[in-house]
Amino acid sequence: MxxxxxxxxxxxxxxxxxxxxxxxxxxxxxxxxxxxxxxxxxxxxxxxxxxxxxxxxxxxxxxxxxxxxxxxxxxxxxxxxxxxxxxxxxxxxxxxxxxxxxxxxxxxxxxxxxxxxxxxxxxxxxxxxxxxxxxxxxxxxxxxxxxxxxxxxxxxxxxxxxxxxxxxxxxxxxxxxxxxxxxxxxxxxxxxxxxxxxxxxAPRRCPRMEAEDQFETTVAYWRKWLSQSKYRGRWREMVHRSALTLKLLTYAPTGAIVAAPTTSLPEQPGGERNWDYRYVWVRDAAFCVYALLRLGFTGEAEAFMNFVTRHISPGDGRASGPLQIMYGIDGRTDLTEHELAHLEGHEGSAPVRVGNAAAEQLQLDIYGALIDSIYLYDKWARPVSSDQWDDVCALVDWVCEHWDQPDEGIWETRGGRKNFLYSRLMCWVAIERAIRMANRRGLPADLPRWREARDTIYRRIHSRGWSEKRQAFTQYEDGEVLDAAVLMMPLTKFIAPTDPKWLSTLDALTEELVSDSLVYRYDPEASPDGLRGDEGTFSICSFWYVEAMVHAGRVDEARLAFEKMLTYANHLGLYAEEISHTGEQQGNFPQAFTHLALISAAFNLDRALG
The missing domain is CATH 2.70.98.40 (Glycoside hydrolase, family 65, N-terminal domain)
Known part of the structure; x- marks a missing residue:
């Protein structure tokens, strides 16, 4: 070269x-x-x-x-x-x-x-x-x-x-x-x-004194913002670095939160798993709201709720659902994907992509993430307005009607739609959280219909998402492939974290998808995703694993896994999306998903350790 x-x-x-x-x-x-x-x-x-x-x-x-x-x-x-x-x-x-x-x-x-x-x-x-x-x-x-x-x-x-x-x-x-x-x-x-x-x-010089003044002003801005944090736990430095990173990924004019600030940094050197993450994934941003609310940053949660209210309409009549899975930072819906053939890619890892074709996918799990964030905002920050509640009802009614469709799932596979368990789980979350809101505040809702759909999904997951052969919940219905996304089952309160079926699932995931406390999201050979090449461990899954073990009572194991995961951060405490088998960061950098999961894992591990 x-x-x-x-x-x-x-x-x-x-x-x-x-x-x-x-x-x-x-x-x-x-x-x-x-x-x-x-x-x-x-x-x-x-x-x-x-x-x-x-x-x-x-x-x-x-x-x-x-x-x-x-x-x-x-x-x-x-x-x-x-x-x-x-x-x-x-x-x-x-x-x-x-x-x-x-x-x-x-x-x-x-x-x-x-x-x-x-x-x-x-x-x-x-x-x-x-x-x-x-x-x-x-x-x-x-x-x-x-x-x-x-x-x-x-x-x-x-x-x-x-x-x-x-x-x-x-x-x-x-x-x-x-x-x-x-x-x-x-x-x-x-x-x-x-x-x-x-x-x-107009052009304007920046003399030394002005630069020094702006340095001090910028330092003061970030310290004042961070002073709102309520976190006083063991991992303050890493948690606060994650919070500062999430704040940097916020687009102030609209309240949008991008998944990552880069495009096409490869998930595998020389591979084709290169995507543009500079947009607002409903799922990622909603989880960010949860993490920031945990720390006491209600302003960012309110700004994202305003983004949702202004730019995400539940009635635009799209065939794949009332919502896109992602939007531009200004709320635009056209995120047409194309390749920049004149760029060689990081270390020669072409293609370089701008836009993201996954915007047209059906990913049913986003409704659970979004409505859970609205539920938490309503509970911890500010009660939602009557107009916002009407939007929630429209979304939940749509979920009740469409939850049993096959979709592309949380991992945005390009190998065809399946009946993914995680999508079912998060549809259950969407309905269950809305029922909680309606009951707690006495809000109008079609509760009989909602309860029937919620309970049907619950029974469906237990009957068709459980594999007797694997003694585990699986990636999709009537299958035997494991998927780290099911780590969210106890975290969303769908199943008791000490339920024998869950503990058996946790053991199966540990045996098949965990390497030195790092977690692969699934096995691409066992579950083809339509893309060539391998990938590293998924850092958000590694933090989910920590949290799942905390809830299962395996606190010492969880703490060791968490401390190991911290050693894979870069010199500044930042994480990309994945970690290679040699410990290198892979994928877009830094990734919001990873940092919000770190915050949640640290919070729950601290609480368990007392």
């Missing part, structure tokens, strides 16, 4: 491992910053906008914002305590320097639309020579741009988006890129600020 300029400058590999990244953001978009100081993923002005920097998906064509020591250096990376301000330190022979990366959270509309990204470079010991190379590649590297130097400002301009780079050190043009080399002595600093400009947003 040919070497590229990144290697020539930094001496590093073409691609950093997925886990070698931290995350910063402004509640509208995020940037991934590698441990080598390179921003190699950034979409502007929103999570699901085309990329500006995407060298994580193509080292040559994707574009990047490199910042590094000019000579040999060791690096370390950490978050400024209790914030989403990221520090990358460079240790050289002559001194120690650091890059402080952050995106200010601005309330004013015009300043929020600037999407300012600040890189504050500081020498903390001795002296350090730094180099930077800023190479945006608009629209995933497919759209041309021009570079215009105007004094101390570099303007990168394309047909759809213009960025302005200002710096407190001299910038030079390098073709269509900008670069700088500068030396800092102990106590000295330099500031680089990248802004979206155009319309009402």
């Amino acid at each position: 040919a070497e590229v300029s990144k290697d020539a400058i930094s001496g590093g590999p073409r691609y950093l491992p997925i886990a070698e990244h931290g995350l910063i953001g402004d509640l509208r978009s995020v940037a991934l910053v590698g441990t080598d100081g390179t921003i190699d993923w950034y979409c502007c002005p929103a999570f699901d906008a085309p990329s500006v920097f995407a060298s994580i998906l193509d080292a040559e064509r994707g574009g990047s914002f490199r910042m590094s020591a000019a000579g040999p250096a060791k690096t370390k990376q950490f978050y400024f305590p209790d914030t989403n301000v990221l520090i990358t330190r460079f240790f050289t022979e002559d001194g120690v320097g650091e890059v402080q990366d952050f995106m200010p959270i601005r309330g004013e509309k015009i300043e929020a639309e600037r999407h300012r990204l600040i890189r504050r470079v500081v020498c903390v010991r001795g002296s350090v020579v730094f180099r930077t190379h800023v190479a945006p590649r608009f629209d995933f590297g497919a759209r041309p741009h021009t570079l215009r130097m105007d004094g101390a400002v570099a303007f990168f301009e394309s047909a759809q988006l213009s960025l302005a780079l200002t710096a407190t050190v001299p910038l030079e043009a390098d073709g269509l890129d900008a670069r700088a080399e500068f030396k800092l002595a102990e106590g000295e600093s330099a500031v680089f600020a990248l802004d979206q400009v155009g319309g009402e947003v």
Whole structure:
């Protein structure tokens, strides 16, 4: 594989491992910053906008914002305590320097639309020579741009988006890129600020004092937000990092919560399991609401409820159900999937996809996740309105009518619909939680019909979801394949966690799907999913496993499994979707699903340990 300029400058590999990244953001978009100081993923002005920097998906064509020591250096990376301000330190022979990366959270509309990204470079010991190379590649590297130097400002301009780079050190043009080399002595600093400009947003310098002020303001914002947390348990650092990560995945203008901020990071190197996760999965976002409510963050739960009320209509007449399984962060429904053939993919793992065809799938479990989150919001935060209750009733009535359809299931298989047990389980949850709400608040509902459907589903799961041969609940009706999704059965209170049938299921899952406390979601050979290749263990399932063992009374085993799982986090406490057999992070990064499951597992394990 040919070497590229990144290697020539930094001496590093073409691609950093997925886990070698931290995350910063402004509640509208995020940037991934590698441990080598390179921003190699950034979409502007929103999570699901085309990329500006995407060298994580193509080292040559994707574009990047490199910042590094000019000579040999060791690096370390950490978050400024209790914030989403990221520090990358460079240790050289002559001194120690650091890059402080952050995106200010601005309330004013015009300043929020600037999407300012600040890189504050500081020498903390001795002296350090730094180099930077800023190479945006608009629209995933497919759209041309021009570079215009105007004094101390570099303007990168394309047909759809213009960025302005200002710096407190001299910038030079390098073709269509900008670069700088500068030396800092102990106590000295330099500031680089990248802004979206155009319309009402005019270019504006970012002097050192302003950068320092915005650093302090951003730190204060995150610490004030985190101070709302009610968690005081054993794993405070990991739980709070997960909470801060979930907050970063929130799109403030609408209250949407994205599943992950990246697209097409491979679940298997060289495989085809590459998906675009920069959208709002009803399931994922609803579970996020549960996790955040657990910690006391009612504002985020309310914002998502408002998103549901405004953008998710239970009466749009779609053949696959009243709801899509996912929406755009602005509530749009068209998420047409296509491939970007000009990008090679992370470490050559094509295809790179934009959009997600799974939006058209039928996944019945989303109704349980959504209505459970509404139930918890109504119970722990604020009572739902009469209009919201009418929407809940419409959804539950639809579930009562359609719960027994085959669907694609929680894992979004592309190998045909089946009668998945997890889908049945969550339809039961949808109806059962709505009945609880109606009874607790005296709300109008067709309770006889709802109870009949709930009880029918219950009996159906026990009669056709249980395998006498396997002595376990199975992936789909009348089958014998195991699936980690059934770990949710006791967590949703469908079955007693010490029921003999459940304990037998837990033992079967442990024997077949668990490896060093890590859990595979299912065996693709036993249950073909329509895709080539293998996959790693699914991190959300690993945390579900911990929680299921807690409820089963196996607390010591649960604690060991949880502590083991924590060792698979990256250096910042972040998780992708999966973990390979060698312990590497795989899939889109970081993933909301994993972090919300960590919060729930920690909460319940703490409570069991007393």
